[in-house]
Amino acid sequence: MQDKSDPDALVFRCDFCRSPWSEDLAMVEGHRGSIICGRCLSVAYAELVHLMxxxxxxxxxxxxxxxxEQRADPHWESPGYPGVLACKRCVxxxxxxxxKDRDIAWSKPAAPEDAPGTPG
Ligand SMILES: [Zn+2]
Ligand SMILES: [Zn+2]
Incomplete structure (x- = not known):
């Protein structure tokens, strides 16, 4: 989301944790200016993809x-802001x-080592 409280400074914040954009925090834009940061994405990915x-x-x-509106797949809900959801597809x-972005030091979280049935 875009913080419009200060018209001189366009501050982009993660919709899920409200962290402001910074150089060392990777972010991905969704529709209409919605944003998820790399930290939230790591948690969401691990929960939805690895832990199911x-x-x-x-x-x-x-x-x-x-x-x-997603009816089939579970959502990841922001721990800090109930009702702020990301669908599995978007995650x-x-x-x-x-x-894939080589300029961004972010990679998909590894699968938990003790998780059964998740080779590779
Ligand atoms: Zn975040
Ligand atoms: Zn989605």
Whole structure:
């Protein structure tokens, strides 16, 4: 999101933890200026992809990144801001974008070593 409280300084903040953009914090933009930072993305990715946990989809749940209502896949909900959701598709897509960007020191979180059935 864009912080419009100070018109002279356009501050971009992660929608999920409200951290302001900074040089050492990777961020991915979603639709309509929504943003997820690398830190949140790591947690979301680990939860949704590796642990297959997350919040089960409920009617009316809308991902802030794609603005679509997801009914099948679970969402990752911001720990600090209830109701701020990211769908699995966006998390995977954003992780792919950051992972490929050589200018950004971010890589997909590794699968937990003791997790069964997750080779490679
Ligand atoms: Zn964040
Ligand atoms: Zn989404």
């Amino acid at each position: 946990s997350g919040r089960p989809a409920q009617p009316g749940d809308t991902c802030v990144l794609c603005l679509e 995977k897509q954003s992780a792919g974008v950051l992972h």
